[in-house]
Each structure stands twice: as C-alpha cells, then as structure tokens.
Amino acid sequence: MSRLPLIEPYRPDAPLIIQGAGTVSQAGFVAQASALAGTLPQARFALNLCESRGAFMLGFAAALLRGQTCLLPPDRSRQTVSALRASHRDSCVLADFAWPGAVRVPPPAAGARWSDAVPTIAAAQVATLAFTSGSTGVPAQHAKTWQQLAVHARLLSGRLGFAGASIVATVPPQHLFGLETTVMSAFAAGAVSSAARPFFARDVAQALAQADRPRLLVTTPVHLDALVRAGLELPELDGVVSATAPLPAGLAQAAERLLGAPVHEVYGSTESGGLATRRTVADAAWLPLPGVSLRIAAGVAVAAGPHLAAEVALADLLEPAGGGRFRLLGRSGDLLKVAGKRMSLADLGQKLRAIPGVVDAVVFRPTPAQGDGLVGRPAALVVAPGLDERQILQALGAAVDPAFLPRPLRRVARLPRNDVGKLPQAALERMLGE
C-alpha cells in the first residue's frame, strides 16, 4: 500500500508553526507528534476539539500516525460533541482545554527533540470526516483520505502561493476551508502556519507582526468586514484569502485598499473542497484549480479533480464564462418556478437587500410539511429596523413578479448566522416559527 510523508517537502530545520514569538521546526513537530501518538487511547476516531491551531495540528498528526480518522466537529457545543460521540462510538476526544475524558494536547513547544526521519501515512487512510453545517439541509459527513488532502493542498497552494508563506487565519482548523488553507498547506505545501487564532482586529495585527513575509491572511467575509471597519494600521500583507460565504465586491475593494494586497476568494464545498478561485475586484468569473473540471450533467453541475475519488454534484447553478472560467448563478435548489416564471432565491435575496432601509435579509425555502399545498413559496427573514412588513413587501413587489413575494416575510432583530457567518437551514426555520 502506498504511503505519503506527514510533511512534504520535509526540511527538518525549517519552521512549520509560528508559536508566539518563536517557531516550531518540522523535525521538532514530528518528534512531538510521534510522542503524543504513543499516548493516545486505542480508537478508530479522534474528535479534535483543539482551539489553538498548533495543538490542533499536533493532535491531528498524532491521530494520523496511530491510523485514526480525525472528526472535524462543526462547532464545540456539548450537543454537537455528544451527538458525534454517539454516532462514532469508537472515538477518543483531543482538546487543549479542560474537557471531561479528553486527552489534553499541549501546544507544540519551540525547542523540542530532534527527529531526522519523517513518518509516513497510508495514502488511502481516511484522514478526516468533515460535517456540513447544514445550510443546504441536514448535516452530513464527508470523508477525505490523506492523499486527497495532500494533493488538494498542492493545487490550492499553486494558485494562492502558500509555499514559503506565513499563514495567519481567523478561521478554525475544524472547518474544511481552514484545514485546507492553514493545516494541509503546512503539511503538504511548504507553508508556515501561525498557531494564533486572532479574533479582533488588534489580534490579527499582532499575529501578522509575528509572521515573516510573504504573509497571507485567511479569513471570512464577516471577519474581513470587521477588520476593514476597525481601520487599524496592519503589518504589510501579501495576500488575503476569503471563503465560506460570498464576498461583496465593495468589501473586497475596501479590503484591497486598506490592506494593500490582492483579495482572492475560494469557491468550493465541504463535499468537493476548494475548486476555483477569483480575485473579486478583477473578475466576477471563477477559474478552476489546475486539473479541476466542471460540467453540467442533467442540469446539475458536477466537479471532478485530482483530489476527488469520484465526481461530486454541486449545489450551485453554474454557467460557462469563457476561457475555462465559470459564473455562479445561485444554488440549484434555489430555483423558484412559479407559473412558468423562474427566479433564484439568491437573486430574490439580493433584490430584498437592495431595498433602502433593509440591513440584512435571507430568502429560503422552508422544508415543506407533509401535504403542504404551498411547496415552492419562499419565506424571508428581514432585518430592517425602520420598516414594517407591508412596506418591505411593497418595495419588493415593485422589483419582482408578485408570484415570487416571500410568504411569510418576517421582520427579525438579526439573522441567525453561525460563527463563520453562514445561515443554517434549521436555524432559519426555527426563527421563522418563533
């Protein structure tokens, strides 16, 4: 069975992790991961809750070396953890904070023992199970082998320039986008990952100051917006990478101006991993990663690539944009068809958000109750402190066919965004029913 190195290219004395003012070398990391692996309990799965990226990477590597599969929980709530442990009974828990029954993972230490040889992992070993946050419906699990993760990291790195760069990130390593850009980029593509988990603008500034150039910031639209609005002076940046939700063009422009670096977005999903990128200010169309192909089969977009075992159906509507690029038209489950007319939920949401006085809004399709005659009619949650429902519907009615007007349209104080800014379907339905 073929095996691949834990770290490749392996340069024992090169830094792997920026930990505070110091760095952890690749060899030091390997020695600590091997030692931790020996202390892990016998189990098929390791539920990695570690908050610090350094401890997460140590726990991940140790679990891999023991042949375990890392479970990437969508959040750290007690309900999520108990649900995952119930569905994956043969599991242990790794945490860098107090958690009942967990193996305590220390932060990787700077001046640790030396290891000249890099251990290998079976290429076909299932390295991670990621769980979708459920913005497209019920949570589901998605397996990635070690080879798939490593191959993908090199594709993404080739596009975004991870090799030799320091990576500072506001996204958790448990999110697949965070894992690809901040963990696998270091293990498989020569990046150096900052262990910091910066949150406020000042934290980002500090983490960047501790990283050598070239430095990249990996973030989400929500965090980037807060960073831009804080307007603090930041260390020089060489690039910004955003994902998890669409980045508004205006925010991308403001960010490029303030940060003096190009802002790239990654398009993908938990099922497919990152598939394509674009520089938001320059191009509305997306360029697939090398070797990734997208085609429309029976009205559904499917992706294939060197990091995918089989074709993956995508939840989005795409259209070719020339030169191998494509444009996103919205989610395919989003297409509303009423009386021969068509409109996407995304488009309807955009029209709703464009109404003066509307601060935030989402249009979605509630899961139909059995025998419900209103299948297809979208619902909306709207944040608009100065408007009432009637005024909002009136303004929207001026822009779209009345057949598409959401029912119910409910005014709320705020949308139920999770900590990467997404709106899980279940939370939307709960709020609609309140």
Place this chain on the structure above:
Amino acid sequence: MVDDRQLARLLVRVLNLEGHDPESIDPEAPLFGNGAGGWGLDSIDALEIALALQEEFGIVMRSDDEATRSAFASVRALTRFVQQHAAQEPGRAG
C-alpha cells in the same frame, strides 16, 4: 463616564436587538450563550461590540487579554471595562 444604561442602549443599537428594552435589562444577565434570561449573543456580535467600543470610546480590544475576556460576561462587566480603559486611552467620544 458611561453607565450600564448607556452601554445597554449602545448594544441594542449596534446589534439591532429590537426585542431588548435597554431601560429594563438586567445588567448582570450573561451576554453570551442561550441560558434563560441571557442576551444570547454570539462571536460575530462580539466583533460588532468591539467595533462599537473602538468607535465610541477609542478602546481597542485584544482577545489574549484576560480583562477583555471577562468584559464580555455582562453589561455591568462591559461598563466597568469601558470605565477603566476609556480613561487610559485617547477617546474620540466620551
């Protein structure tokens, strides 16, 4: 100097919390988590609160600072944090 009511009004305004009456809130109620009587705020709200404190009082928050972590416990804790830090840093408003 800012008091609990003013701070509660600021939160209700910047977070669009229409359901909360700043005049009648319990200043000791927890801001985060879904416990009964709490505000039920999340991490994205924390980013908004930090921006508001920077805007109103010139305070720049840092998450590795123990004072910042405890400031998010309640309106009262946040008021105390502002009182202590606004005095030491050049504020744009008061």
